[in-house]
Amino acid sequence: MARTRSPPTEPVEGLRRRISETSTVKDGLSETSLKDGTSEVVQQENLWNRGLSHAGEGDFAGGPVRCVSLSAPGLLTSACCCLPAALIFPGIATVVICALVLPVTSFYIAMVLSIVTMSFSVNLALGGMVGAWSMKRDVEKDWDGMLLQFFKDQPELADDTSHIVVLPNYKEDEQMLLQTLQNIARSPMAKKSIRVVLAMEEREGPSGKAKAERLIASTSHLFADIFASFHPSNLPGDIAGKSSNSAWAYSQILQRYAALLSKLDLSRIFLTVGDADTLWHPKFWSALTYQALQLSAEDRVWSMFQPPILLTRNLFSVPGVTRLSSYATTLFELSGLANQSFGSALTYSAYTMTLALATHPLVGGWDRDVIAEDHHMFAKCYFATLWEQIGEAKVHSKSKGSTRKCMPITSKLQVRPVYLPAISYLVESNDGWLASVIARFQQARRHSQGIAEVSYILLQYIKVLSAAGPSQLAFRTHSGVLSMLNKLITVHFTNQLHVLSTMITALSLAPGILRWVSQGGLLEMSKQILAGASLDASSFPEVGALAYSGACCILGPIPPVFLLMVLVTTFVIKEWMTGHLYEEMEGNKSEEQAAAQAPAKTTQMSLYQQVSLFLWILWDYVAQGQMTLLLFGLIPVTSAAWSLLRNGTKFEYIVAAKPV
Numbered sequence: 001m002a003r004t005r006s007p008p009t010e011p012v013e014g015l016r017r018r019i020s021e022t023s024t025v026k027d028g029l030s031e032t033s034l035k036d037g038t039s040e041v042v043q044q045e046n047l048w049n050r051g052l053s054h055a056g057e058g059d060f061a062g063g064p065v066r067c068v069s070l071s072a073p074g075l076l077t078s079a080c081c082c083l084p085a086a087l088i089f090p091g092i093a094t095v096v097i098c099a100l101v102l103p104v105t106s107f108y109i110a111m112v113l114s115i116v117t118m119s120f121s122v123n124l125a126l127g128g129m130v131g132a133w134s135m136k137r138d139v140e141k142d143w144d145g146m147l148l149q150f151f152k153d154q155p156e157l158a159d160d161t162s163h164i165v166v167l168p169n170y171k172e173d174e175q176m177l178l179q180t181l182q183n184i185a186r187s188p189m190a191k192k193s194i195r196v197v198l199a200m201e202e203r204e205g206p207s208g209k210a211k212a213e214r215l216i217a218s219t220s221h222l223f224a225d226i227f228a229s230f231h232p233s234n235l236p237g238d239i240a241g242k243s244s245n246s247a248w249a250y251s252q253i254l255q256r257y258a259a260l261l262s263k264l265d266l267s268r269i270f271l272t273v274g275d276a277d278t279l280w281h282p283k284f285w286s287a288l289t290y291q292a293l294q295l296s297a298e299d300r301v302w303s304m305f306q307p308p309i310l311l312t313r314n315l316f317s318v319p320g321v322t323r324l325s326s327y328a329t330t331l332f333e334l335s336g337l338a339n340q341s342f343g344s345a346l347t348y349s350a351y352t353m354t355l356a357l358a359t360h361p362l363v364g365g366w367d368r369d370v371i372a373e374d375h376h377m378f379a380k381c382y383f384a385t386l387w388e389q390i391g392e393a394k395v396h397s398k399s400k401g402s403t404r405k406c407m408p409i410t411s412k413l414q415v416r417p418v419y420l421p422a423i424s425y426l427v428e429s430n431d432g433w434l435a436s437v438i439a440r441f442q443q444a445r446r447h448s449q450g451i452a453e454v455s456y457i458l459l460q461y462i463k464v465l466s467a468a469g470p471s472q473l474a475f476r477t478h479s480g481v482l483s484m485l486n487k488l489i490t491v492h493f494t495n496q497l498h499v500l501s502t503m504i505t506a507l508s509l510a511p512g513i514l515r516w517v518s519q520g521g522l523l524e525m526s527k528q529i530l531a532g533a534s535l536d537a538s539s540f541p542e543v544g545a546l547a548y549s550g551a552c553c554i555l556g557p558i559p560p561v562f563l564l565m566v567l568v569t570t571f572v573i574k575e576w577m578t579g580h581l582y583e584e585m586e587g588n589k590s591e592e593q594a595a596a597q598a599p600a601k602t603t604q605m606s607l608y609q610q611v612s613l614f615l616w617i618l619w620d621y622v623a624q625g626q627m628t629l630l631l632f633g634l635i636p637v638t639s640a641a642w643s644l645l646r647n648g649t650k651f652e653y654i655v656a657a658k659p660v
Helices: 011-021 040-049 075-101 103-139 143-153 155-160 174-184 206-222 242-256 284-293 297-301 320-338 373-398 433-468 475-518 521-530 545-555 558-577 591-596 607-647
Strands: 162-168 194-201 225-231 269-273 303-306 309-311 351-354 414-417 422-424
Touching (some): 075 103, 075 433, 075 475, 075 607, 103 320, 103 475, 103 558, 143 155, 143 284, 162 174, 174 206, 194 206, 194 242, 225 242, 242 269, 242 373, 269 284, 284 303, 297 303, 303 373, 309 320, 320 558, 373 433, 433 607, 475 607, 558 607
Parallel strands (some): 194 225, 303 414
Antiparallel strands (some): 269 351
16 A cells, blocks of 8 residues: 655755655666765755756656656657557548548547547537536635635645646737736736746747846835746757656756745645746636645645636637637536546646645756647656655565555545636737637647657556556556547548548548539429428439438538537636626727627627627538548647657647737
8 A cells, every 4th residue: 555645845855755756666676876986865865966957857757867768769659659650640541542542431530539529529518518517607706815814724825825837938029028928927826826937948048038137127026036047958858848848847847946945835836837928817826825725734645636727818819720729728628627536637737836836856946958838747747656666565575574565556636626616818810810720730740749748658657567566456556547548549540531521421422522513413302391201311323322321421410419518618708708707807808809799897798799709610610620620630640650759759839920
């Protein structure tokens, strides 16, 4: 049975103690010494004492030495990197070849993909409905007052609770960053308990340093502290992006606040990473603190906190194909948070963890060799708790006279929703519609590079199975890992193949349908409908019975599923537009945005306005859905899979435009 461990109250000694306790973990093997005779644990301590200036170098989650990383050499790693390509390229080839030479098989493939995709969409809609209701419920609570009363009842916790907010950014608009900082300062906790790190990139040059200095000068009075870190360019092993930047900022946090951290309980220091344009709900920090402090120290350490992400700041000024990304993200995030019993929630964009978890020796901060830092950090922490228990089980098994029976290994990590929305921008260029579509495509290319997390999760899973054996893992652990893989595979692969298959199937039916219409089939069918006759395959002789049945199976579920998704999306957008979910600060909208969007103040929408909004969103789904999945899904995913196959994790970090 895994021991209950209290989080360290002193960072250096606490980390040393936990390193020594788990020093036997290295893929489930005993500690070894390096070639120079220095133990791995000592090297890890030295890394800490240097301020973790190289934290995140590969992956810590395999033990005190980084040994589970897609950047590591080896046949298994290479095989895992081939998995995305092995899924997408044969899938595309099968769909295309069958459409050309095996039309019957093509119909069946399309039907199966349609069933899988529609089932996933129903889950999104139903989960999104629950999440939307939870969000509407929680925004009406007085979280600031509840936290104030909690601290009055337990005053010793008031000075022992702190937040550190990391804002990685590169060439971001200064005014947008200022709005983000001013928005964080809306929290009553800001002046006393919130410290902000502007995680800048050194490669931005003197202009970046000057921008950081101006922002700090403008907002230093709003927070307990604010400073800028400058991620050096061209560090060996770095992949430019949010993860490597966060890793550097994390090392600077440990150096700057070492004296402060030595006096505090790390399980009550909350480390939040967000995007430069993230506007957290002003009550978010109070709600997060209140909910987290209700947990035991152990549960709090193994928790990651996630608000729903709404990409709505410029919803009505972007092209329709881009706007659809907002709808999909809204449903995906709300459903993931509300429906965790039917699938794993993954941290996304803006999330929080305790410093006790970040400094855990099997986590060790962010990694420098990944793109999708949000999903990766969740997976890394998920497996860290498994590795910890594997190491403890081996220690107990070697103890003389130990009769203690180890319980099945289960990941203790949990994503806990904080149902107060964080709103962000959709990608948009100031150079017009086409430029905005191109910018969205560039962002989709970067997002698609997250398919590497499929390979990473598989690599971790194989190594855990090798170290502990399948029987040692609880059923919930197996199902949790498979759920993560299923969700990522469905989003990145299955949905894209479904779109391709549906389009090709429709094209194969087109000649027969056109011939049937030209021969008066449509007129005859209309007469049958008016006469009250039932329609079956015989009504479409030129199309054929199989084509008719296939079209019904493939396209039949789409209207009701779309309708359900549109209803949930409309509800969320309406609540946001009327200010019931989030009320922006004055000045957070330009005059053009204010004219295009509803006023920030709480208002009511007439029935006509609600119906118009519903029809608008319905049109976006129907008219833009297939094109969005093809342009921003299939093509970027195919490119990312090919890149991962050829170059491993050496992706290019692509910065997409945001409105200025």
